[in-house]
Amino acid sequence: MFTKIGYAGLILVGCIAAVSVHAAENFVYGSYVPRSHTFHVDGLEPYFEALEEQSDGELQFRLLSDGTMVGSSNTLTGIRNGTVDMGLVVDVYIPSTLPTEATLNELALFADNEVSAAAAMTETVLLHCPQCLEEWKQAGAKPIAFYSTSPYYLMCNSAVSDLASIRGKRIKSATAWNGLAAHFGATPVSIATSETYEALSRGQADCAFAGAAYLKSYGLADVVDYIVDMPMGTFMGASFINMNTQRWQALTPEQRELFKRNAAQAIVNVSRGYANDAAEAFETARNSGVTFVEPGEPLKTSYDKYLAKERERVAALAEKRGVNNPEQLVDDYLTRLDKWERIVEKADGDNEKLVEAINERIYSKVEF
Numbered sequence: 001m002f003t004k005i006g007y008a009g010l011i012l013v014g015c016i017a018a019v020s021v022h023a024a025e026n027f028v029y030g031s032y033v034p035r036s037h038t039f040h041v042d043g044l045e046p047y048f049e050a051l052e053e054q055s056d057g058e059l060q061f062r063l064l065s066d067g068t069m070v071g072s073s074n075t076l077t078g079i080r081n082g083t084v085d086m087g088l089v090v091d092v093y094i095p096s097t098l099p100t101e102a103t104l105n106e107l108a109l110f111a112d113n114e115v116s117a118a119a120a121m122t123e124t125v126l127l128h129c130p131q132c133l134e135e136w137k138q139a140g141a142k143p144i145a146f147y148s149t150s151p152y153y154l155m156c157n158s159a160v161s162d163l164a165s166i167r168g169k170r171i172k173s174a175t176a177w178n179g180l181a182a183h184f185g186a187t188p189v190s191i192a193t194s195e196t197y198e199a200l201s202r203g204q205a206d207c208a209f210a211g212a213a214y215l216k217s218y219g220l221a222d223v224v225d226y227i228v229d230m231p232m233g234t235f236m237g238a239s240f241i242n243m244n245t246q247r248w249q250a251l252t253p254e255q256r257e258l259f260k261r262n263a264a265q266a267i268v269n270v271s272r273g274y275a276n277d278a279a280e281a282f283e284t285a286r287n288s289g290v291t292f293v294e295p296g297e298p299l300k301t302s303y304d305k306y307l308a309k310e311r312e313r314v315a316a317l318a319e320k321r322g323v324n325n326p327e328q329l330v331d332d333y334l335t336r337l338d339k340w341e342r343i344v345e346k347a348d349g350d351n352e353k354l355v356e357a358i359n360e361r362i363y364s365k366v367e368f
Contacts, residue, residue: 024060025255027247030070030084031063033194037217039088039147039240040065042273047241047266054258061086072192079244080140089141089239092175093192097139099321100131104333105237106314108152108176109307114271115354116340117148117236122267123340123362124333131324142248142368145241145263147270149211150278151231152177155224156207157200159291163299166228172196172208176233179313181209183306197223211235212278221285230295232303241266248368256368264358268351 029048031040040063048061070078075087076094095102104124111117122145125132136143160166167185171177174190181188186207191199196214199205200223208220209232215221241263248256286292295303311330318326343361347353 024058025251027059027061027085027243028069029061029063030068030075030078030087031065032067032071032075032088033065034217035065037065038213038273038277039238039270043147043240043266043270046269047262050262050265051258054262055255059255059258067194072194076139076141079242082244085244085247086242089143089242091237091239095321098132098135100129100135100318100323100329101125101237102175103314103318103321103323103326104129104132104329105235106176106317107310107330107333107337108235108237109180109233109310110334111148111234111236111337112151112231113341113344114148114150114234114274115268116337116344117234118146118267118271119340119343119358119362120333120337121146121148121236122358124336126362126366128332128336129329136242137245140245141242142245143239143242144259144368145239145267146236147238147240147267148234148236148274149238150213150274151234152209152211153231154207154228155210155215155220156226156228157223158206158225160207160226160228160293162296163302166207166299169206170204172199172205172210174209175235175237176310177209180232180303180306184302193218196220200224211274212281213274215281215285216277221281221288221290224285224290226291226293227282227285228295228299229292230300230303240270260363260366260368264355264363267358268354272351 029044044063051059052061064084069084070087072090073093076089076097078084079087091098091102091105104121125143125146154160154171156169163184169186170189171181171186172191173181173188178188189199189205191205196208196210197219200208200220210220215224241259311334315327315330318329323329343357344354347357
């Protein structure tokens with residue numbers, strides 16, 4: 001089974017492996033989020049275990065979490081220079097390195113389901129966005145799969161009851177939610193997700209746009225007292241399966257096939273983990289006295305008006321960032337997202353059907 005060890009232990013294991021004639025391929029995965037995070041527990045652990053078992057131990061993995069080796073903004077650099085072999089790469093933290101993909105993530109408010117958003121992003125980057133792949137190539141890494149969070153909600157540590165009460169608040173937000181916060185008359189505050197708890201507890205922010213699962217995975221349940229009960233997009237720009245290009249090229253075709261063969265299951269596992277955590281977190285929040293605020297018509301109308309202009313805003317941003325064919329890129333992604341929403345709806349919660357659909361429509365067509 002793959003292991004989670006400290007840095008000193010990693011060096012010792014590496015030395016032992018170096019003297020073994022039949023040493024396995026050992027991969028170090030760097031993650032800056034807490035060890036208990038959904039994407040570790042539900043996504044990476046089963047994925048790594050499957051790869052180790054199916055390769056008869058030739059592929060082995062070590063997960064170093066909590067920012068032990070890399071942080072939110074330097075993970076891709078760490079992958080390129082060999083500090084880690086794989087890692088959690090979130091495009092919004094490095095828009096100058098992955099400008100096309102980061103722009104796609106600006107379409108977050110159009111998504112409302114974990115699986116459809118993750119599948120749409122994975123398909124777009126791997127099959128329909130040469131510019132995305134070129135940016136990854138220049139960064140020295142190979143993208144393999146993306147995940148999406150559960151839907152975001154507005155969570156506050158002080159009372160909110162309607163649109164008027166949101167005005168003037170400081171809201172932790174990023175990418176697409178920055179503009180939404182300003183549209184609501186609030187002040188967007190740029191804070192890393194891992195620092196949201198501290199910001200809310202110390203008064204640096206009054207609210208945060210955050211996934212329901214964050215109440216559990218980032219401990220926000222301890223600092224949130226009000227939640228506006230209206231989903232507002234999902235964050236789908238997280239590449240959780242990727243690899244240093246040189247290490248990827250050194251793999252055998254059979255080993256690469258194992259990475260690809262198990263990716264769809266990992267995407268669905270993370271998505272379901274987020275959904276389950278979200279449901280559990282909301283139930284716990286209600287039982288602990290958190291107030292769920294029913295959005296009034298003025299708030300719903302304001303949100304709809306903002307969303308109606310999002311396509312044009314993102315297309316303009318894409319052009320500003322030098323993205324090729326920006327309007328077509330945006331339109332194609334939204335069409336793809338709609339397609340995956342219909343696929344997810346038809347699957348009706350059947351995980352095997354979702355894995356089959358992702359393999360058929362994405363990984364059977366990807367040439368690694």
